[in-house]
Amino acid sequence: MNLAIVIVIAAALALGIILRLAVTQTLQVKRNASLDGTIRPIDIEAFRNLINPAEDDYLRRRLPPAQFRTVRRVRLRAMAAYVQAAGRNAAVLVSVGEAAMASGDPRFAAAAHQLVNDALLLRRNATVALMRIYLALAWPYSEFAAVRVVDRYEQLSGAAMLLGRLRNPAAAVRLSSI
Amino acid sequence: MLQPHSFLWHYLWLGPQVLQAALAVLLWRRGLHRQFPVFFAYLVFEAIEAFTLYGMDVLPSVSTGTWWLACLVGLVIEGFVRLAVIGELFFHLLRSRPAIAKVGSRLISGTGAVLVLIATLAAANVPVGDPQFQMVSRAQILQQTLYMIECGLILFLFLFVACFRLTWDKATLGIGLGRGISASVHLATWAVMANGGLAHRYYLLDFVNMATYHLCVLIWFYFLLVPQKSVTTSTVPLPENNLDVWNRELERLLQQ
Numbered sequence: 001m002n003l004a005i006v007i008v009i010a011a012a013l014a015l016g017i018i019l020r021l022a023v024t025q026t027l028q029v030k031r032n033a034s035l036d037g038t039i040r041p042i043d044i045e046a047f048r049n050l051i052n053p054a055e056d057d058y059l060r061r062r063l064p065p066a067q068f069r070t071v072r073r074v075r076l077r078a079m080a081a082y083v084q085a086a087g088r089n090a091a092v093l094v095s096v097g098e099a100a101m102a103s104g105d106p107r108f109a110a111a112a113h114q115l116v117n118d119a120l121l122l123r124r125n126a127t128v129a130l131m132r133i134y135l136a137l138a139w140p141y142s143e144f145a146a147v148r149v150v151d152r153y154e155q156l157s158g159a160a161m162l163l164g165r166l167r168n169p170a171a172a173v174r175l176s177s178i
Numbered sequence: 179m180l181q182p183h184s185f186l187w188h189y190l191w192l193g194p195q196v197l198q199a200a201l202a203v204l205l206w207r208r209g210l211h212r213q214f215p216v217f218f219a220y221l222v223f224e225a226i227e228a229f230t231l232y233g234m235d236v237l238p239s240v241s242t243g244t245w246w247l248a249c250l251v252g253l254v255i256e257g258f259v260r261l262a263v264i265g266e267l268f269f270h271l272l273r274s275r276p277a278i279a280k281v282g283s284r285l286i287s288g289t290g291a292v293l294v295l296i297a298t299l300a301a302a303n304v305p306v307g308d309p310q311f312q313m314v315s316r317a318q319i320l321q322q323t324l325y326m327i328e329c330g331l332i333l334f335l336f337l338f339v340a341c342f343r344l345t346w347d348k349a350t351l352g353i354g355l356g357r358g359i360s361a362s363v364h365l366a367t368w369a370v371m372a373n374g375g376l377a378h379r380y381y382l383l384d385f386v387n388m389a390t391y392h393l394c395v396l397i398w399f400y401f402l403l404v405p406q407k408s409v410t411t412s413t414v415p416l417p418e419n420n421l422d423v424w425n426r427e428l429e430r431l432l433q434q
Contacts, residue, residue, distance in 0.1 A: 004373035015362035
């Protein structure tokens with residue numbers, strides 16, 4: 001009977017999550033997707049500098065191992081914050097792109113499609129990069145590549161700008177700060 | 179009222195199936211069977227299966243053993259069709275999003291494999307019932323196993339959509355929601371039955387199952403047949419224009 005209790009609890013949890021997500025989804029469709037106040041500009045140059053392997057090599061050579069590990073962990077945490085922000089921005093842009101696609105306006109259908117695909121790729125890459133960063137936090141000497149996230153973010157910015165221009169030629173989407 | 183073979187019991191057994199058959203006809207007329215062929219096949223199969231089992235139940239010439247054997251065969255086929263429905267939902271979600279199609283397929287395959295393993299372990303741990311009712315016990319374990327896999331896959335589907343902030347279209351959401359409610363409630367009730375809970379009062383859980391399924395059929399009616407309100411998206415109020423500065427910086431970055 002213990003097994004039955006566990007399964008009943010698991011089934012109740014699953015039902016709760018499914019209902020909650022379905023309601024959220026229905027409300028999300030009704031809301032107008034808006035970029036205002038939800039996109040967090042990212043200093044892409046600072047991020048690129050942060051993930052530069054040459055910087056890590058330099059620090060590794062100059063600092064004693066214990067100090068290097070501390071510095072590396074600080075840099076990794078900063079990196080994680082950047083990647084999380086990029087992932088969140090990508091999620092917002094998926095919503096905006098999907099809303100644009102749903103409007104059925106052929107003028108920006110292609111741009112919206114491109115934006116959604118780029119944003120989804122970025123979100124996937126951001127998730128993978130975050131996992132690697134957390135792994136590297138445990139082993140600061142390990143190597144990992146977050147470069148793809150940066151590249152994807154640049155591509156995404158281009159797609160978002162294109163869609164923004166098409167939908168509202170007077171304004172643009174700002175994905176990165178300078 | 180809450181007794182086997184009461185009016186409510188007969189209604190809850192046949193009512194949803196009649197509605198389901200009507201839904202299948204309406205889907206056919208509106209051409210939606212081409213959009214959701216597997217779900218359409220599921221509706222038809224489920225209605226035929228339920229009518230057949232009901233007929234066998236009321237016919238005195240059909241023995242209990244024969245009825246449960248037919249039920250078991252039906253369950254196996256139905257289980258595969260239900261899993262195919264989930265596959266169809268997944269296909270609908272990913273077909274216009276090639277960026278995550280590959281990773282999505284891999285994740286759902288992995289989830290499915292893990293769920294099969296967990297469901298098998300759970301089935302192996304179900305206590306063996308009275309040998310006299312072996313067929314009943316097998317059917318209950320089979321139900322628990324199939325619903326566990328289905329419930330897990332649908333939960334994965336909803337979490338996947340939420341994680342990537344995808345948007346369901348109304349029909350796909352309705353099918354997913356209906357199957358999700360049905361799978362989770364049926365999983366709980368069949369787990370209780372398979373593990374010997376509520377002895378001699380199984381029929382109460384039958385009522386829960388049948389009422390839940392009725393609700394799900396009504397959900398499908400709403401989501402599949404009530405027209406979707408056209409989404410009118412106003413122009414997104416975008417932040418101030420900094421395109422020139424952004425482009426200059428981007429070009430500098432690319433030239434490094």
